[in-house]
Amino acid sequence: MTRSFEPDATDRAILRLIQRDAALSLAEIAKEVGLTPTPCWKRIRKMEQDGVITERVVILDPEKxxxxxSVFVAIETGDHSAAWIETFxxxxxxxxEIVECWRLGGDVDYLLRVxxxxxxxxxxxxxRLTAQVPSLRKVTSRFAMERVKSTTALPI
Amino acid sequence: MTRSFEPDATDRAILRLIQRDAALSLAEIAKEVGLTPTPCWKRIRKMEQDGVITERVVILDPEKxxxxxSVFVAIETGDHSAAWIETFxxxxxxxxEIVECWRLGGDVDYLLRVxxxxxxxxxxxxxRLTAQVPSLRKVTSRFAMERVKSTTALPI
DNA sequence: ATCGATAGTAGGAAAATCTTTTGCTTGCAA
DNA sequence: TTGCAAGCAAAAGATTTTCCTACTATCGAT
Structure with a gap:
């Protein structure tokens, strides 16, 4: 099976740029990566179509x-049935309020950020959470004191 | 102290929209919130200047x-000095690789997502982490099996 | 093997289209 | 009546499309 997306160095350079600032104009992006706007635009469109770029969003300052x-909630469940998973x-x-939810391997079943x-x-x-979800064996909430780092940019 | 940003219902409606899709044109945003493009643009620009909107980015599919x-790394430190905190x-x-780092209250000092x-x-x-950072008392790594939910949109 | 034809891929220039931004005017409420 | 907030229209700017060129790889015939 061949991947439909095989990024070259230029694709990755474009992604690195627009992961940090999607407000850059095509002219600026193109200049940075050493292309003209057209091929640059074609690459970005292809990556959108291929699902490499999933969304364009604005990030807000939570305080403002x-x-x-932010609270991290670690959950251990007493019920691992398909029905429970679906409800959950x-x-x-x-x-x-739940902005992240991960199923983990090991002692903790799920980790939420709220x-x-x-x-x-x-x-x-x-x-509301504990009322809606049955069979919660253990729920541990940890409050975030400080956001040391938080980025949406993947290390490409 | 008065806040420099006092969002009204229209501001919040704009934020809800562009938190999910920042590629929307002003005409589309304006139509949704019941304005014309110009006042809508002025509100967005003000929120950018006020630091409410901190960045515009593209989100990538990590798999692609x-x-x-993704791995969650819980850290307990044996050294709480200012110098250690700075190094860390x-x-x-x-x-x-560290896309999130939170300082927590309670048993765990820091939680990273890698x-x-x-x-x-x-x-x-x-x-590399353990080589660079001294005095780590306990480091617990938990692997994410599944990304159940992950959004950059705050519940406004 | 070599040649030429052909198709596929990537880039670029220019034109068309659409969006954003500016300047100005109006209406409303304090 | 003064100060915002909205709206309109035009200008400025960006995006998107179209068309063209260059390069590369493949294939068939010689």
Missing amino acids: VGLGV ASTVAKMP VVSDMTAFDGFYR | VGLGV ASTVAKMP VVSDMTAFDGFYR
Whole structure:
């Protein structure tokens, strides 16, 4: 099986740039990578079509919009059935405070990052979560004191 | 102290839209929120100047660029001095595999998310990390089996 | 093997189209 | 009546399309 996307050095250079600043104009991107706007645009469009680039978004300052509290919630479940997993996944999808949810290997089954305005809001979230999801064996919440680093740019 | 940014319902509607799709044209955004392009553009520019919108980026599919492995690394340190914290923070900043680093309250001091291509690459990362950062009392690595949810959109 | 024809890939120039930005005007509310 | 916020229209700028060229690899006939 051959991959439909085989990025060359130029593709990766483009990705490195627009992962950090998608507001760059084609002219600027092209200049950086040593091309003219047209082939550069064609490469970007291809990477969008191939699903390499999945979205274009703006990133907000959580503090500035009053959502400065991140909480990591580690979950161990007592029920590993398909039905439980489905309930859990659909609950996670529906709760916008949950910005990340990972299934892990090892002692912890799931790790969530939850974004809220304050502790009171987190308590409300916690009650809703535990009310909706059955068979939670252990739920451990850890509050983030400081965001040391947070980037959407993958190390290409 | 008055906040320099007091978003109204329209500002929030704009943010909700462009948090999910920053490729929308002003005409489309304006139509959605019930304005014409100009005032809409002025609001967005103001939010950029106020630092509410911090960046515009593209998001990549980690699998498609060969970086499908996320590992959570929980760190307990034996040294809480300012000098240690500085060493640690600068190491974190320099290692592009670390896409998130949070300082937590409670038993775990720091939680990292590390993005790599495979286990071998993680092992290389792990060796470099532990070689660079002194006084690590406990380092626990948990591999992500599945990305259940991951969004950059804050619940505004 | 060598030649030429052919198809596929990547780049570039220019034109067309669409978006963003600016300047100016209007309406509304304090 | 003064100060915002919105709107309109035109200008400036960016994106997208079209068309063309250059290079490379493949294939068949000689």
